[in-house]
Amino acid sequence: MGLQRRLWLCFLGVSFLPVIYIIYLNLEITWRMDILNLTQFPGIWYTQEPNRLHDPEEPLVVNTLSDNSSIAPPTPLSLKVKSTSPARVRPSTEPGARTTKGSDLKGALLKSAKPTEPPFIGDSYYSEDAPPQTDCPDSIRSRVSQTDFGVRYLGRIPVLQWAKHATPEQYQRLRLYPGTHGWANLDFNTLVSTLSVLNTSANWHMFDDWDRRSNGSRCVRCAVVGNGGILNESKKGHEIDQHDYVFRTNGAVIKGFEQDVGSRTSFYTFSTNTLRNSMRSYAGAGYRGPPLSEETRYVFLPDHDRDYLLMKAGATHTPVERGPERSKTPPTYFGGNVTVEKLKMYHPDFIRYIRNRFFRAHAMQTKYKDIYRPSTGAVMLLAAIHTCDQVSAYGFMTPDYVKYSDHYFDHQYHPVGFFINHDMRMEMTLWQQLHRAGLITLYMRQ
Template structure:
């Protein structure tokens, strides 16, 4: 009996000593790095801290975290996050989106904005003042929490594990804080911005639309954007390239759309996209483009396209549709080429032999997108090159 009592006391004494050792270890670790302990508890670093740029020690961006050598983003002293606005009568928060406080109405007298605002069909949902891009100055813990509940690409929830605050923050720090897809530095803005959106549809093969496409101020391309050898049909200029991590998987590196004159618009669709963006930002991947030329689509804009404009149950809009909608909300005059798949022509304009278009209904709703291009064309918001198909 006495032996059992002594054994119990030894166990209690040992547990008490172990607890003291662990407590002392945690206190010492916390003193060395005060942010580390908070991060373990909340999984969020402290936000809103900006160190004096002339002071010694690490600088902290508005979204928290040390400014690294790779960081391209220039931290803003005051918040750049605009107010929320709501579309539709539904109380569902997925219809709430951030407004770009720096947006201004076009001065072009023939702008599609004017046509859209007067359209019975599109005036209630057309919001060119929406925040289309996300950057380090438009992201903090509160924004992460707001968007965490929606599945990527509409937020930061992912079925194989959430995309963490730190993952998003670290990626955004690698890219500039620009909130527009156009760069007017060093030159004046055109009063009326003309844009050509070029999809990869087979109806462009033999179309001879190349010269017409190249006459636009800006030319948007997507995914496998081959131009060499196809200039007569699709043109040779590229000013904007819209893509995600799978866009280049069938292209050879020598065919990648790489140019100092291109703005790259990234559409994150999966958790892997953040790894790909990190590689681009640190210039360690195969696709080596200047990080300062990369822009990232805002989850709010993706949600706005999908639930307000498309109103479908598929996984997400096609990358081509994201490209077209981005241009629709930024340009004054817009022409669409190579959008709308059909079986009269091969799947892509660059196919060497006929390939029938395959429908992936769970991923995209191509029929709905075709109806939207048709409506936009008939309402006079865009010119949709239909050839002899639609």
């Protein structure tokens, strides 16, 4: 009887071995999948908290990486990659137009059936033979090839878009990219009706009045002014105003802060969204809208059809046709007498180019890739680097940013916020690199 019981127990034990093995395999597969999910976003955690303060660009997701994190800001990559998706699109056959591409990556990529880059990258751009507006012997263009930035810098990429670019060929190419990086959020009729208005030389020359104001100078000197708290009590206003041109962006409050930030505005960079949000968020600090002066030009950063609609309405002094800014009367943001020559718009190829080659951030590997872009201030500063001969940057984030409030016009201290739609630490790292390379002069207190 005892022998039978032992034999029966052995039989049951052997019978349960396959069941135990199957359970083990399931647990192992689940564990491995969890590991894969966690490693998709190494070192970074995101939470969907609403934006309660900071930039008026309406970031949707807060980057909760602490200021004391041991993870260093990602260094911008020197990209030489070819996007397989845009390469299928025939480039424009207009005279003088070419497509600029990166070179192929080899090695491990040859073993993969996947494309070398996701389709949304599109490291392929319109190229123009546009001569520089000056012959400055010490321009950024002449010096950049001697620095590490020479392999990234494209001197022939159009910074501004205008009537010439509104062709069916270019629309088919750029409709692949959403937001600021292309025309995916824009129908062709709206594109043509807006860009056809931008048909003067002033719309594609950044410095359309340089011939009249150069005073014999061979070099264009630009001050690019951000809104960072480092400018508070800086006493840099007079120095800023001594430049040939002064760039500003978003909630640029001037009245009462002239001693620190200057009083002139030559170029005001904004999107319709950031403009409206600045007027709402910074009204208490005295911001009422874009600076209004004879000197001021208004440079749209287009990320939606709203920007094209407002641009057309402003240029033609007609009501905004549709959308959140729809109106019964012409918009007054730019003054009642604004002319089309004072309106400009960044080219989506330029925005995508600086994202791809200067701001390749972790967010581009996540589901938030479509809302990620360089900050408006970063676009403004890179545009100056591609058009001015000499650039001085003020009010941009520096490594000691925790000492200063978010904005120079804050009534009380507000810490700088970090959000998934921009990578401010990467931008800060780039400003330091450009300063060390001698391509810009960055204002720092330390």
